[in-house]
Amino acid sequence: MCSPTTTPENNNDHLVQSSDPNHPANLIPALCAKFWTLGWVTGTGGGASIRSDDLVYLAPSGVQKELMKPDDIYVLSLAAQAQSLDKRQRVYLRSPANYKPSQCTPLFLAAFTKRNAGCCIHTHSHWAVLVTLILETQGAGKDKEFMINNIEQIKGFGKGFGKSGNLGYHDTLKIPVIENTAHEEDLTEFLEEAMDKYPDTYAVLVRRHGVYVWGENVHKAKTMCESLDYLFQLAVEMKKLGLPWVTDIEPTVPTRK
Numbered sequence: 567m568c569s570p571t572t573t574p575e576n577n578n579d580h581l582v583q584s585s586d587p588n589h590p591a592n593l594i595p596a597l598c599a600k601f602w603t604l605g606w607v608t609g610t611g612g613g614a615s616i617r618s619d620d621l622v623y624l625a626p627s628g629v630q631k632e633l634m635k636p637d638d639i640y641v642l643s644l645a646a647q648a649q650s651l652d653k654r655q656r657v658y659l660r661s662p663a664n665y666k667p668s669q670c671t672p673l674f675l676a677a678f679t680k681r682n683a684g685c686c687i688h689t690h691s692h693w694a695v696l697v698t699l700i701l702e703t704q705g706a707g708k709d710k711e712f713m714i715n716n717i718e719q720i721k722g723f724g725k726g727f728g729k730s731g732n733l734g735y736h737d738t739l740k741i742p743v744i745e746n747t748a749h750e751e752d753l754t755e756f757l758e759e760a761m762d763k764y765p766d767t768y769a770v771l772v773r774r775h776g777v778y779v780w781g782e783n784v785h786k787a788k789t790m791c792e793s794l795d796y797l798f799q800l801a802v803e804m805k806k807l808g809l810p811w812v813t814d815i816e817p818t819v820p821t822r823k
């Protein structure tokens with residue numbers, strides 16, 4: 567299951583060799599090194615994947631994500647994957663030696679195929695985990711979504727897949743929460759369910775685990791992941807101060823002279 571299929575003679579190494587710092591094989595290690603400093607990908611957890619047209623660039627499993635090199639990156643073709651008869655069999659154009667592909671692969675692929683995302687980031691941020699723990703204490707029914715409004719940073723989010731523009735200050739940002747599973751890949755069906763139930767969401771929280779965030783491109787995925795982490799941290803601090811995450815502040819219309 568999920569064993570790599572590659573061309574042994576050349577392993578398509580040219581797919582990960584570029585002097586362009588924005589090439590996905592260079593950018594994934596660079597981004598993960600930055601994310602490690604934020605506590606997002608420590609202890610091999612978390613990661614990031616980038617899609618460029620048909621090609622998906624992925625990290626190996628169980629490696630220190632902040633120390634990865636371009637040569638460590640897997641490359642998969644979405645078209646070849648779609649044609650594969652066994653959908654659980656991954657069709658890699660390039661596989662680095664002595665590694666296994668990230669366990670997050672089917673979750674990243676869900677963001678690329680169901681949302682046409684160009685980048686998906688998975689963090690194990692303390693703030694994301696804490697928000698899911700706080701929600702858990704609120705009991706069944708209230709523990710399945712994180713909601714916050716009337717905070718400026720909400721404007722860092724797009725309105726939704728296929729919609730133009732960003733959320734406004736008074737809009738309520740809703741992020742679904744799914745339960746963790748013993749194996750990362752078993753989260754896939756629940757992540758896809760959450761995407762169907764919340765068609766506008768760009769993120770899904772995983773209880774006691776972290777968060778998946780995607781965007782049309784690297785810039786948008788990174789911006790939303792940073793905005794979300796800011797909001798999760800703020801929400802944890804607000805909870806400690808007894809402040810509500812959702813308020814009914816009415817929009818004010820300034821009078822211009």
Ligand SMILES: CSC[C@@H](O)[C@@H](O)C(=O)COP(=O)(O)O
Nearest residue numbers: 609610611612627628668669670
């Ligand atoms: C600290 S182990 C974390 C893993 O089980 C998983 O949750 C994860 O995010 C990373 O999986 P990986 O296969 O190393 O890319």
Ligand SMILES: [Zn+2]
Nearest residue numbers: 611612688776
């Ligand atoms: Zn994880």
